[in-house]
Amino acid sequence: MCVFRGAAEISSVLYKDIDNQGIDHCVSVRCQGYENSLAECSFSDRTPLGFNDKVAKATCYQEPKERSACEFKCVNNKCVLLEQTCDGVDHCGDNSDEMCCKDCRGDSFRCKSGVCLSREALDDGIMDCLGGEDEMRKHITNPVGRSGASSHGKTNS
Numbered sequence: 001m002c003v004f005r006g007a008a009e010i011s012s013v014l015y016k017d018i019d020n021q022g023i024d025h026c027v028s029v030r031c032q033g034y035e036n037s038l039a040e041c042s043f044s045d046r047t048p049l050g051f052n053d054k055v056a057k058a059t060c061y062q063e064p065k066e067r068s069a070c071e072f073k074c075v076n077n078k079c080v081l082l083e084q085t086c087d088g089v090d091h092c093g094d095n096s097d098e099m100c101c102k103d104c105r106g107d108s109f110r111c112k113s114g115v116c117l118s119r120e121a122l123d124d125g126i127m128d129c130l131g132g133e134d135e136m137r138k139h140i141t142n143p144v145g146r147s148g149a150s151s152h153g154k155t156n157s
Contacts, residue, residue, distance in 0.1 A: 088118035
């Protein structure tokens, strides 16, 4: 179990390649990133596991041995790469790598407050942006620049 600083890496492995100790079902887990343990996450969709099914694998974060290797220091003192900031993925575990962003990397969504969210967080029934713009039917992405015109944005569904 990863404590305090979250996972360094997530991936998947084949069910047959792990020591399953009699486990025959799997669940979907949704975590927000501020949890201290899996017990604080939401669980759903208990499904039977097949021999060739893939299951999630997490490698816990460990402090870098060399302090100079820290490109971005999270609020919780975890270190992440600078390229992992403002990409909509909470690499810090406290979401500090997604806050105060002028722009978001990739196709992530930027809240008016400067927080970057994954596109998967849009219209999911959970208000992640302070103003709730991630739950609006149409999402403002870039302002359209016309003199004299109102500043409505392009919309994506």
